[in-house]
Amino acid sequence: MVGVSDLHGTPVLRLGVKDLPVVAHYIHTHPGLRGALSLLWAVDHRPREARYELCYLFTLSECRDWLLLCTDLQGDDRLFHSITPHIHAAKWYEREIRDMFGLIPQGHPDLRRLVRHEHWPKGTHPLKKDFRWDTVLEQAQGEYAFRRIEGEGVFEVPVGPIHAGIIESGHFRFSVAGEPIMQLEVHHFWKHRGVEKLFEQLRLTDAVPLAERVSGDTTIGHSLAYCQAVETLLGIHVPPRAHYLRSLFLELERLHNHLGDVGAICNDTAYVLAHAHCGRMKERILQLNDQLAGSRFLRGVICVGGVSLNLTDHQVAQVTAELNAIETDFSELERILFANASLTDRLETTGVLNERAAWDHAAIGVVGRASGMDRDIRRDRPFAAYEELQPKIALYRYGDVRARMRVRMDEIHESARLIRDIRARMPQGPALAEPSGAPKPGEWALSAVEGWRGEILYMVMAGEQGQIHRCKVRDPSFVNWPAIQWAVLGNIIPDFPLINKSFNLSYAGNDL
Template identity: 45%
Template sequence: MERMVEILKKKFGDCIGKSSDAIPRQLHIQITKDVVVKISRFLVESLEMRFLFLFASDDRKESHCFHLRYVFSIHHLDQFIVLCAPVREEDVTFPSLTPFLPRANWQEREVQDLFGLVAQGHPDPRGLILHEDWPKDIYPFRKDFVQSGKIPRQKGEYIFEKVEGEGVFEIPVGPVHAGIIEPGHFRFSVAGESILKLEIRHFYTHKGTEKLGEGKNPNQLLCLAERISGDNSVSHAAAAAQALETLCGIQIPKRAQCLRVVLLELERIYNHMADIAGVVLDVAFGFGSAQLARSRERAMRLNERLTGSRLLRGMIVFGGVRNDLLDLDMKFLISEIREMKADFDEVIQILWNVSSFMDRVQSTGMIKKEIVETLGGTGPVARASGVDRDLRRDHPYAIYHELLFMVPVFTEGDVESRIKVKMQEVYESFKLIHEAIQGMPEGNTCVAEVATLKPMRSALGYVESPRGECFHWIATDQKGKIARWKIQSPSFSNWPLIEYAVLENIVPDFPVINKSMNLSYSGNDR
């Protein structure tokens, strides 16, 4: 990786500052903010890296400036590069990456809303996280934001982009929906049944989780991480725990790593079963959805039997896993998985034979591969559109480097492909759990107590959750307390894709398309 720094220094001269590779596989490089776009262009186009996400942090107390960080990955080398650019308080502007990398669109707007930094050249001036009734110059993620009391509302207007034309009208759906799902607003422009344009607007459940984590101790942070998105509790907690463990340079015992893999795959199984059940329900095939819902309930009862929590909460702790799995539990797990697999097989065979169901899901909600790559989609949605990417294989964590599994990729990008990806992943998860249990060594499930976190360090933790890539970045301050926690959830990356998935489809197909992507509102809003 020193080669990398040399190449950059040769090309960009003084704009490149100190670099540090204290954390294995994560290279941090200081740069100046004016060359951000040029360096990103160089990294993405010439060195074929992938831009993951960007975020800001308020370090005015320690370094008298804000910091903007840009994270890139090189997947064939299993490396991450973090560029760090200081932004002084006197001049809070920074060049916008969005015209070059559209996936930075929402991320830069988030920085603008929460920190007050201004992205110059950003094509969309509207607020994202904070809605139009939030006062203009209060930035909640700055350290001097006073958290007590109510913020007074002010009048404002959010302008939706619409399609002009005679006979074109808008259909607003939400934020209050007819089922028990979370709030989110969808604004369709239609001229009858075909959708001309969709604009989404979320962040109704923005809770400021990242800021709540500041100053907490590790296990409290993991408790918060589990509540980012309820059905991805284990994934977010595991990513946060990995970030903390990497930050302190702790290696957790192998038994704990195997157990984490088992928990992550159990989560993937019940999530994917629920997703497929939801899609089947939305095309009104009651029989199929009832059977799949039954399988999912069985999986959740298995979770409860093994860990005491249907959502597998409370198991991931800083340094390992809280409880062990006894031999009895593991035998039960293996036999349950065998029966669940047979049951799942049977339902899937029935589904594929119902031609009215197949007709609904084929060629519905197609997302082209180039749109997924341009907007930075991840997870099963991306794999269904031909983007072959999986963190478990490309940047292995826990014991995934020792396990053998297949990553299903399809190319049509329609609802059927997404169901097929999830279905195959369920089968792979069954195999992975089996392998992890066979290869589980004896040993501790947790390292000994860690007093404080190392001060002035930062690290990245990452997990392939059922919805896609989940990144957590944690930085500590001089006293070893958590100073910044950045969460890049897979739903935040994927929500912009739905605006393109619905084009050329009719309005009644929207619920199926939305459910096939199954994005989390809470995971997006944090």
Template identity: 45%
Template sequence: MSNPNWTQALRSSLSAAGVAVESDAAGDAISRWRVASEHWRTLAELALADSVRWSAGWAQQRAAGFVVHVLLEKHGVYLWAQTELGPAKPEVPSQAGVYPAANRSERHTQDMFGIQFVGHPDNRPWTRHKAWDKHQHPLCKDFPVEGRPETVTPPDMDYAFVKSHGAGTYEIPVGPVHAGIIEPGHFRFQAVGELILNLEERLGYVHKGIEKIAEGRDPPGLARLAGRVSGDTTVGHAWAACMAMERAAGVDIPPRAALIRGILAERERVANHLGDIGAICNDVAFTFAQIQFTRLREDWLRTQAAMFGHRLMMDCVVPGGVTSDLSAEQCQAMRVGIVKLRDELADLMTTLDLNSSLEDRLYTAGFLSEDIAAAYGTVGYVGRASGQDFDVRRDAAYPPYDAVGFKVALENQGDIASRFWVRYKEIIASMKLIEQFIDRLAPGALVGEWHIPAAGSRGLGIVDGWRGEIVSFVAFEAGNRIARFYPRDPSQLNWPALEKLVLNNIVPDFPVCNKSVNGSYSGNDL
């Protein structure tokens, strides 16, 4: 591994290219730079040359114009860079031509703020369907939270999908409305026979206005809102938002609260992986496994409802700590549940591993190479199944993970089977982590004293949710109120990978390819 202090080398490269870098006072362990807007693409080019990963991008409006932010990462070391734009004609060079991961993020910022990313390879709208006309930008301060809706919103009929050409090729439109209770998303296939030649996603049908309605909230109100960015990741998103607020306010959470947050997060990971493993099996008609894993997940969720008052543990993470404590009896019951689940999984996984028809559908299907996984910045089980050896809990450890050891699940075959087995290995690791956290629980406070941050205070929260790295940005205004909130769900990085891993698969394998990624529609569309 190269020198983890890669930011110094990048700064030297920028200096040699004539790019000046101004450092902000850190306030936390993340380096903060300011770069002139004309050098924004150069920053990306030199970072990519050193194999730095693009993690997140967002913008905010200030009285004097706009600020565009980017978060970069390598070896668990983060760089938070920003550039300032004037209010009259805000534009900045695009980083999407360097980092494919920046593509949809920049399009979202362009739709919401009107900031132009010069040289962007795809200037189509992303979040903007037909709810606003092209001169309206909902995240600008002068745009009302209720919007300016027309009596009837025009249908979104003119999105410029890639067209199929050539003899024998045809298109298959799927969605945005699907069967069952799946969230809305449109998938446009080009195929020849049953072979998929191209897939294009069109998301953004569940836009909730999260970023807009966050403005003016107090910290507890923002924590509740963050827990609803994506319901299956309520703990992860609430933790990231609270961490961002706590860093902005200079608040340290009590050790017992950190341990309980860890228990909540790992239980969330186990519950979702159990559901996903069963769903993957169901998509290849192995219904027995789906029934068994659904049963195990249900038992796990009922325990959570009994101990934390909510099956998904919603609103348990609050600024400064947690709301729910654990008694000695509850800790013992949790240990018993882990032993039971571990035993049942051992039997079930043996059955699955010996099922040749299951292997035929999962192995080699939905292949995502290490190079493409790296180019798109994939995280969590999607990245780790394609050789991306990164986990925030280990590589940028935060309490309580900084005091325990665990093995990060890693595969490099990049197929559906790899994403299947990474999930299983993460369940095993999570159960061990929960046991370690229980062992370390000592009497103590659940919530630390809150310090009201000064106007302009900002913070980043970065945690490893069950889908992977979650990034939250929070900026405060006067009176302990939120000026800007931006949550980056792991799905924003993983959804584009689905378009690549389905290529040269057959159309009937799309459902299981899709489930092996299981991107959050809601988490992607704020």
């Protein structure tokens, strides 16, 4: 061990590059720790220092505290030891680091490209500091090497990346023998926009609009996670009223997305009536958002230091009145859904992600809680006003489509209750605070928000003169997309749209 330090309350162990896999394996497997890998990222410290840094963030199961492992690659060293053979959840993270930085995880079982598709020229690593953000790449030739199952009666069925309708680009390749799915391989990152590179062109206080657009349906979740990290760096103490308003807007975002998902799951079973009613209720919340903020998706509400919109008590009362009416409607629909035996039969045992597979993938959010993963940042690491609000966590262990729908339905009621509690508890006062300090170049902070899909993580590192040196973004979709490959096994291809909708992961948030 090279040293021990503290990062805003999180213990940091700095290790030699050869020692890190052993320590990571111990943290992951020790019965008293059972650390789940929550984030793995790299930083190019040039031009200030000639080194790369690798950081591994674990969430400990029992106490739900964070533990951070860090190691350095000095000078021209590009090799580090993979932890994927010990910790399955590291697989995509390490492939991403290889693509973006050119650092090679030795011993990784799958070193195919992940983010960089085969038309990218060899040696292109966009997050290295000597790579300009506006570089125009020449197109290279290449073909992705899909994993193949061979044998009599085995067929491959490719789906995408272009789909019917308006969903985003993603490729799914099924291997089937008869009807059951033997293998699904997800090939994404068609929507890669260079988001993390774009952050590095902005000042700390100017990047909120970019965070809002990481995943368009999670405006509040991503902008809040970004702002919390920046506020830590700038020494900003957010006013209490702003904390409550942030929680209110986050729950409104959770509500309209969950309502849409419940309806969409029903629609994929041909239960159109339920879809229509959920769409009606979702639209009421989107129109409410527009009345409050001038944006159906609440763009421009969260800002560094608080919120740009200090709702009046009358406006908050309007919100609770509208949600009371919507919750009454939803409760009636809920009774109809639970009484529908054919719907239950269609959802139960479909797309099962068992508890062990969820643990191995470090599954989070709705997907994780439907498979027994008892994690929710609102309770485990309270932010905004959640320490006072004390949310109740929906938890199921079946891991099927019905369990994922039940988590959403429970959270719809809980979000409505939380907003009523926010109205009763919210203090008076300002909703915005000014910075009280400035970070030194190289200082960084972590932030977590429980968005409607799950845990959103941001690491923001300050650069020179208020610029961003590095911003690592992790949408919950990046964690849960690999897990869907396991949930479909043994199902049939016609089940996939229903399973996929019950996960409802973001392509843009994953691809960045």
